[in-house]
Amino acid sequence: MRIRKKPRKPKNAMNILKRKAWTLFSRYIRTRDGFKCITCGKIDQSPRMHAGHFLHRSIASSLIFDERNVHAQCAYCNTYKETGGVYAAKIIEKYGIEVFNELQKKRTEYHKWTEKELQAIVDKYASPTSGNTDSN
Ligand SMILES: [Zn+2]
Numbered sequence: 001m002r003i004r005k006k007p008r009k010p011k012n013a014m015n016i017l018k019r020k021a022w023t024l025f026s027r028y029i030r031t032r033d034g035f036k037c038i039t040c041g042k043i044d045q046s047p048r049m050h051a052g053h054f055l056h057r058s059i060a061s062s063l064i065f066d067e068r069n070v071h072a073q074c075a076y077c078n079t080y081k082e083t084g085g086v087y088a089a090k091i092i093e094k095y096g097i098e099v100f101n102e103l104q105k106k107r108t109e110y111h112k113w114t115e116k117e118l119q120a121i122v123d124k125y126a127s128p129t130s131g132n133t134d135s136n
Contacts (some may be wrong), residue, residue: 017118024125025065026051033072039086042074052078054087055107062111065121068095069103 029051036043038052052073055063063069068091092100 014115014118017115017122018113021065021118021121021125024122025070028125029067029070030072032067035072037074037077038071038090039073039077044074048075049073050075050078052087054091055103060103060107060109061113062106062109063103064111064113066103068099 030049034043035045035049037049050073051070053060053063054069054071057064060069071090088100091103
């Protein structure tokens, strides 16, 4: 008898919601940045353009949906990170050293996203240009 060792992961509602939030947030980020790679300057409006985290989502879970931590980035720069300190320099240039330090402080901060928070992100970024409207 053949035993399936790797049963398919159950797609729970939270994962689906998190993916939806990321899809909308990522679209907003790429649109905001004019599909221009933050680290090499390449412009590409195809799906090859990513939304790349400065501090990676697998570590900095509290910064996954932080607009200052995520920017349009080409697949090459995002995948291979052959940019050295370029991304860090761009963050400082864009937001100043205080924001850079704030992000660094949160780099290992664990955050478990709740359904309510994820739904708020989905609602906030439902339209590609509906991002940072908190100051209104
Ligand atoms: Zn690039």
